[in-house]
Amino acid sequence: xxxxxxxxxxxxxxxxxxxxxxxxxxxxxxxxxxxxxxxxxxxxxxxxxxxxxxxxxxxxxxxxxxxxxxxxxxxxxxxxxxxxxxxxxxxxxxxxxxxxxxxxxxxxxxxxxxxxxxxxxxxxxxxxxxxxxxxxxxxxxxxxxxxxxxxxxxxxxxxxxxxxxxxxxxxxxxxxxxxxxxxxxxxxxxxxxxxxxxxxxxxxxxxxxxxxxxxxxxxxxxxxxxxxxxxxxxxxxxxxxxxxxxxxxxxxxxxxxxxxxxxxxxxxxxxxxxxxxxxxxxxxxxxxxxx
Amino acid sequence: xxxxxxxxxxxxxxxxxxxxxxxxxxxxxxxxxxxxxxxxxxxxxxxxxxxxxxxxxxxxxxxxxxxxxxxxxxxxxxxxxxxxxxxxxxxxxxxxxxxxxxxxxxxxxxxxxxxxxxxxxxxxxxxxxxxxxxxxxxxxxxxxxxxxxxxxxxxxxxxxxxxxxxxxxxxxxxxxxxxxxxxxxxxxxxxxxxxxxxxxxxxxxxxxxxxxxxxxxxxxxxxxxxxxxxxxxxxxx
Amino acid sequence: xxxxxxxxxxxxxxxxxxxxxxxxxxxxxxxxxxxxxxxxxxxxxxxxxxxxxxxxxxxxxxxxxxxxxxxxxxxxxxxxxxxxxxxxxxxxxxxxxxxxxxxxxxxxxxxxxxxxxxxxxxxxxxxxxxxxxxxxxxxxxxxxxxxxxxxxxxxxxxxxxxxxxxxxxxxxxxxxxxxxxxxxxxxxxxxxxxxxxxxxxxxxxxxxxxxxxxxxxxxxxxxxxxxxxxxxxxxxxxxxxxxxxxxxxxxxxxxxxxxxxxxxxxxxxxxxxxxxxxxxxxxxxxxxxxxxxxxxxxxxxxxxxxx
Numbered sequence: 062x063x064x065x066x067x068x069x070x071x072x073x074x075x076x077x078x079x080x081x082x083x084x085x086x087x088x089x090x091x092x093x094x095x096x097x098x099x100x101x102x103x104x105x106x107x108x109x110x111x112x113x114x115x116x117x118x119x120x121x122x123x124x125x126x127x128x129x130x131x132x133x134x135x136x137x138x139x140x141x142x143x144x145x146x147x148x149x150x151x152x153x154x155x156x157x158x159x160x161x162x163x164x165x166x167x168x169x170x171x172x173x174x175x176x177x178x179x180x181x182x183x184x185x186x187x188x189x190x191x192x193x194x195x196x197x198x199x200x201x202x203x204x205x206x207x208x209x210x211x212x213x214x215x216x217x218x219x220x221x222x223x224x225x226x227x228x229x230x231x232x233x234x235x236x237x238x239x240x241x242x243x244x245x246x247x248x249x250x251x252x253x254x255x256x257x258x259x260x261x262x263x264x265x266x267x268x269x270x271x272x273x274x275x276x277x278x279x280x281x282x283x284x285x286x287x288x289x290x291x292x293x294x295x296x297x298x299x300x301x302x303x304x305x306x307x308x309x310x311x312x313x314x315x316x317x318x319x320x321x322x323x324x325x326x327x328x329x330x331x332x333x334x335x336x337x338x339x340x341x342x343x344x345x346x347x348x349x350x351x352x
Numbered sequence: 353x354x355x356x357x358x359x360x361x362x363x364x365x366x367x368x369x370x371x372x373x374x375x376x377x378x379x380x381x382x383x384x385x386x387x388x389x390x391x392x393x394x395x396x397x398x399x400x401x402x403x404x405x406x407x408x409x410x411x412x413x414x415x416x417x418x419x420x421x422x423x424x425x426x427x428x429x430x431x432x433x434x435x436x437x438x439x440x441x442x443x444x445x446x447x448x449x450x451x452x453x454x455x456x457x458x459x460x461x462x463x464x465x466x467x468x469x470x471x472x473x474x475x476x477x478x479x480x481x482x483x484x485x486x487x488x489x490x491x492x493x494x495x496x497x498x499x500x501x502x503x504x505x506x507x508x509x510x511x512x513x514x515x516x517x518x519x520x521x522x523x524x525x526x527x528x529x530x531x532x533x534x535x536x537x538x539x540x541x542x543x544x545x546x547x548x549x550x551x552x553x554x555x556x557x558x559x560x561x562x563x564x565x566x567x568x569x570x571x572x573x574x575x576x577x578x579x580x581x582x583x584x585x586x587x588x589x
Numbered sequence: 590x591x592x593x594x595x596x597x598x599x600x601x602x603x604x605x606x607x608x609x610x611x612x613x614x615x616x617x618x619x620x621x622x623x624x625x626x627x628x629x630x631x632x633x634x635x636x637x638x639x640x641x642x643x644x645x646x647x648x649x650x651x652x653x654x655x656x657x658x659x660x661x662x663x664x665x666x667x668x669x670x671x672x673x674x675x676x677x678x679x680x681x682x683x684x685x686x687x688x689x690x691x692x693x694x695x696x697x698x699x700x701x702x703x704x705x706x707x708x709x710x711x712x713x714x715x716x717x718x719x720x721x722x723x724x725x726x727x728x729x730x731x732x733x734x735x736x737x738x739x740x741x742x743x744x745x746x747x748x749x750x751x752x753x754x755x756x757x758x759x760x761x762x763x764x765x766x767x768x769x770x771x772x773x774x775x776x777x778x779x780x781x782x783x784x785x786x787x788x789x790x791x792x793x794x795x796x797x798x799x800x801x802x803x804x805x806x807x808x809x810x811x812x813x814x815x816x817x818x819x820x821x822x823x824x825x826x827x828x829x830x831x832x833x834x835x836x837x838x839x840x841x842x843x844x845x846x847x848x849x850x851x852x853x854x855x856x857x858x859x860x861x862x863x864x865x866x867x868x869x870x871x872x873x874x875x876x877x878x879x880x881x882x883x884x885x886x887x888x889x890x891x892x893x894x895x896x
Contacts, residue, residue, distance in 0.1 A: 280402060281384060282401075435690075438666050438671045439666050440663050581646075
């Protein structure tokens with residue numbers, strides 16, 4: 062009000078009871094955990110408007126629908142297993158790419174667009190912590206997406222299988238194997254998608270970049286398989302993360318679907334190298350990004 | 353069709369960074385075809401993954417998506433569309449101008465790449481067949497994505513869902529869904545002009561042409577209607 | 590400028606989104622001249638402007654511009670110009686190209702001359718060959734106004750046009766708005782910043798929480814609200830003596846003596862305004878400052894909100 066600024070002379074700071082917080086403060090670990098959990102919830106649209114749940118919901122629905130169909134088919138067919146856990150995961154390839162194209166931009170590009178990174182980095186949160194927390198959230202989200210339907214298949218399979226306790230045990234070990242492969246899938250695909258998303262600050266562009274990144278190299282493999290000899294065919298799946306996983310699966314689980322010859326360990330090496338390189342690229346990106 | 357709007361849209365599209373996203377894909381297509389041809393002149397083994405797997409399944413839809421959502425979506429997002437809408441220009445002319453630019457740019461990029469690929473894979477006639485299919489389906493895709501830009505705030509994601517899940521996944525699994533898949537129209541049209549063991553047409557030509565026209569016209573009409581009832585979102589909404 | 594072809598009329602216009610009523614039963618008639626649409630943020634000003642501009646249909650009520658509804662009526666833009674609240678402009682165009690495009694889209698017979706005139710009016714003739722992306726915020730604002738004026742509309746709607754303008758630019762804009770209105774146009778601008786409105790126009794439409802709370806000259810609106818006494822802050826050479834003298838006046842309801850001067854509550858504005866100089870002269874007190882502390886729109890808002 063005008064009458065107030067007529068005061069002449071010294072200013073005074075009023076005591077309105079404001080106090081600095083002097084109590085215990087949770088440390089960096091808690092900050093990272095909070096960021097991780099929050100990102101995980103964001104990925105599935107929890108805690109946000111209904112519209113944010115649509116796209117992840119569609120993919121979750123597709124995954125569960127496929128699981129339900131598989132359970133139904135298995136129970137009808139008695140003991141015959143039309144698709145193993147591993148094949149189920151491979152079959153979900155395209156929905157997984159869509160899922161990553163939806164959540165990775167949501168987690169990473171949105172923060173870049175709205176320029177909230179200074180808010181994050183002015184807390185006891187290192188840039189690498191931020192990058193890795195986002196990556197971990199993406200990987201966890203993909204794993205959860207797969208684990209739910211896998212559990213459903215296990216329950217359906219355990220109840221429909223004849224053969225008593227040993228059959229259930231076998232089912233359980235298959236299920237654990239499936240969970241392991243789901244983890245591998247989550248790590249490799251997630252590590253590939255998140256750095257791509259961090260390149261774009263608009264979610265739509267990031268989504269297209271991720272999809273193109275996954276999909277563009279697949280026909281190349283087709284071509285190499287058509288032309289090349291046995292060695293080329295055994296090596297070609299290395300260039301695409303999804304087929305890289307299939308190759309890895311073939312080697313680890315002794316699945317005869319894909320012939321990788323003696324190059325099994327190479328697949329593992331490439332997978333590890335890819336994940337490490339992507340993680341490093343992501344951290345480097347966030348070190349460099351100026352807000 | 354309004355020339356002023358078309359020229360501004362074209363300038364906006366070609367100047368943006370998202371346009372540069374488009375260039376690696378057609379280069380990859382032509383490069384891969386050329387490389388494969390060098391290693392194995394007989395395309396019967398590698399022709400299908402290149403032409404159908406990369407060309408019609410990836411290059412055409414992705415470029416159409418980026419361009420088709422870019423001509424209108426960007427202006428809606430940042431609000432500059434009001435400068436065009438607050439004029440007496442008929443909404444039909446606005447949509448047609450945007451459609452012309454989207455279809456034109458998509459066609460220019462994809463038809464050229466597919467023509468070159470076709471020439472490498474087979475013959476000039478094959479190249480022409482692929483190019484014509486690109487022209488027709490560019491128009492259909494552009495109309496659909498233009499309409500999507502006006503129907504939803506996330507047109508790119510919906511477009512990705514359509515291309516990946518509907519055309520990609522379901523198109524391989526369910527025979528029925530192919531009738532609504534623009535990709536299949538492209539294959540059918542190309543196969544009719546220049547039959548080749550590389551292309552497996554799943555639909556007949558009359559059906560493909562009719563459905564392409566339906567998508568093109570339907571998408572355009574829907575876009576025009578939505579533009580007439582366009583509501584401006586304020587800064588706070 | 591052609592004479593006004595009519596008025597902007599609203600009858601019982603309401604707009605709601607689900608359970609949220611953004612505009613509640615607003616009726617007004619706007620004629621030639623400058624009118625300020627005032628209200629705190631969230632009062633419904635932008636919603637009302639969008640309805641007038643044909644970018645939102647009213648949920649109920651009638652809204653006509655020059656006799657015709659503006660919703661789904663592109664022809665209305667021949668006489669209507671809008672400067673929206675979104676600041677974005679196509680950065681890759683120069684100001685000249687931007688306004689020229691607007692002139693062409695309005696199907697003007699001589700787009701280049703109209704562009705020159707509009708840019709001149711907005712004082713952009715030095716910079717019209719530079720791209721809009723290089724412009725400052727105020728210049729971009731002026732470019733948008735130029736594009737809205739290029740077809741010489743008889744109804745000009747501006748949503749928060751003074752946002753981000755420095756005082757000099759504001760003065761120029763105010764001047765322009767008045768000149769436009771003097772030529773017969775209906776100019777409506779919205780604002781939540783009081784100083785802008787106080788200087789531009791005396792005529793206001795005040796919106797609070799979606800309703801039209803008051804119309805007319807805002808000083809007279811204030812005076813109409815006689816329940817609250819007028820408050821003045823006075824600083825003088827001898828506050829205490831002045832306080833004593835003022836307490837003797839029947840128009841004065843109370844006086845507070847404070848560190849920074851006197852706070853005087855007057856029941857009758859007119860009588861007090863005449864009494865004060867008389868008292869000061871008689872007592873030979875030098876008055877340094879007299880400020881009506883709640884003559885501003887802030888208190889008008891506050892008062893109307895408290896209703």
